[in-house]
Amino acid sequence: AQSVAQPEDQVNVAEGNPLTVKCTYSVSGNPYLFWYVQYPNRGLQFLLKYITGDNLVKGSYGFEAEFNKSQTSFHLKKPSALVSDSALYFCAVSAYAGKSTFGDGTTLTVKP
Amino acid sequence: GAGVSQSPSNKVTEKGKDVELRCDPISGHTALYWYRQSLGQGLEFLIYFQGNSAPDKSGLPSDRFSAERTGGSVSTLTIQRTQQEDSAVYLCASSLAAIGGAGSPLHFGNGTRLTVT
Numbered sequence: 001a002q003s004v005a006q007p008e009d010q011v012n013v014a015e016g017n018p019l020t021v022k023c024t025y026s027v028s029g030n031p032y033l034f035w036y037v038q039y040p041n042r043g044l045q046f047l048l049k050y051i052t053g054d055n056l057v058k059g060s061y062g063f064e065a066e067f068n069k070s071q072t073s074f075h076l077k078k079p080s081a082l083v084s085d086s087a088l089y090f091c092a093v094s095a096y097a098g099k100s101t102f103g104d105g106t107t108l109t110v111k112p
Numbered sequence: 113g114a115g116v117s118q119s120p121s122n123k124v125t126e127k128g129k130d131v132e133l134r135c136d137p138i139s140g141h142t143a144l145y146w147y148r149q150s151l152g153q154g155l156e157f158l159i160y161f162q163g164n165s166a167p168d169k170s171g172l173p174s175d176r177f178s179a180e181r182t183g184g185s186v187s188t189l190t191i192q193r194t195q196q197e198d199s200a201v202y203l204c205a206s207s208l209a210a211i212g213g214a215g216s217p218l219h220f221g222n223g224t225r226l227t228v229t
Binding site for chain 2: 032034036042043044045046049051090092094099100101102103104105
């Protein structure tokens, strides 16, 4: 069975500082990895994905994520956080059979 | 093109009543999911439809919950004899993912906020 772990329920950073939201996964075969974001009172939006190729993938709003096969991790990063980045972030994994499994989410708070 | 559409956006019902929640996925999307989310918490997987395959019902919390997907498109989630603990936002998502195509992201609807009084 596939699974996703987001070890931090909450991440707090100051505006302008770099941010990291952690994600580790377990899946049989090659993983397809995703990050989604849910802004307050809004729906879930796709942010970025890793399928194959370059381990560093870039997505919307200046976010990027690094795939690390040996550590089975897919951490979300941004060099300089904005207050508007404050939201709930979900990591997800799927495999060949297609079903997506989500982590429990991490609430990111960026303080001015 | 239109995104995933869910109706109603809000539903208030009395304990013990049945409710039906509707999801119109993006045209051509073969995969459809139902999730439940309570007060900005995590996503609780309910059920997954993939093409003509038998649905994955492993997340349905009790036999009061059921879902169908007609003609590979519209899906209805039915909750019978609703309880207060069923109160949550019910999210539907669709994707192009098919066997061998697991790299397609999910597109979420805005959800149905269900309140059981």
